[in-house]
Amino acid sequence: MSVSIAKTKRIHVAVGVIMNSDNQILLAKRLNHLHQGGKWEFPGGKVEQGESVTQALTRELKEEVDLTITDTSSLMTISHDYPDKQVLLDIHWVTGFTGEAHGIEGQLVKWVSKLDLQDYDFPDANKPIIDKILELES
Numbered sequence: 001m002s003v004s005i006a007k008t009k010r011i012h013v014a015v016g017v018i019m020n021s022d023n024q025i026l027l028a029k030r031l032n033h034l035h036q037g038g039k040w041e042f043p044g045g046k047v048e049q050g051e052s053v054t055q056a057l058t059r060e061l062k063e064e065v066d067l068t069i070t071d072t073s074s075l076m077t078i079s080h081d082y083p084d085k086q087v088l089l090d091i092h093w094v095t096g097f098t099g100e101a102h103g104i105e106g107q108l109v110k111w112v113s114k115l116d117l118q119d120y121d122f123p124d125a126n127k128p129i130i131d132k133i134l135e136l137e138s
């Protein structure tokens with residue numbers, strides 16, 4: 001008997017940890033109909049064919065929260081398997097940006113003090129990101 005296992009492609013996602021001059025980090029609430037809907041996320045989205053991660057991040061942050069990115073540095077990558085999806089999160093610090101953040105797609109966005117991050121419900125894949133932010137910035 002042979003068992004076939006459906007192989008799905010791991011989705012490459014550019015994710016931005018954006019900190020303002022008050023040491024607050026920008027969170028956005030995922031719309032309910034999306035994967036991991038209702039949870040808080042760091043803004044970002046899928047890297048498209050032919051794009052670098054930085055290009056994808058710049059495009060996504062403009063499309064989602066209306067910020068113009070001027071400087072980034074890479075923070076970490078996380079490979080995570082959800083029951084229904086496999087993701088590779090490519091997480092970058094956004095160290096320079098211009099503009100005022102607002103949720104262009106109707107999502108809530110919020111600047112949150114890093115010490116309050118633990119009070120928010122994130123997708124399971126994000127746990128190491130929260131740990132890293134607390135470790136780096138304390």
Ligand SMILES: Nc1nc2c([nH]c(=O)n2[C@@H]2O[C@H](COP(=O)(O)OP(=O)(O)OP(=O)(O)O)[C@@H](O)[C@H]2O)c(=O)[nH]1
Nearest residue numbers: 013015035036041042043044045046085087123125126
């Ligand atoms: N942006 C973002 N995505 C995350 C985070 N954590 C996490 O597991 N993901 C997962 O990464 C995947 C891709 O993210 P996305 O839905 O933002 O992609 P996108 O903006 O290109 O959306 P679209 O396909 O509607 O255009 C989703 O399955 C999402 O659940 C996070 O902190 N930020």
Ligand SMILES: [Mg+2]
Nearest residue numbers: 043044045046
């Ligand atoms: Mg997105």
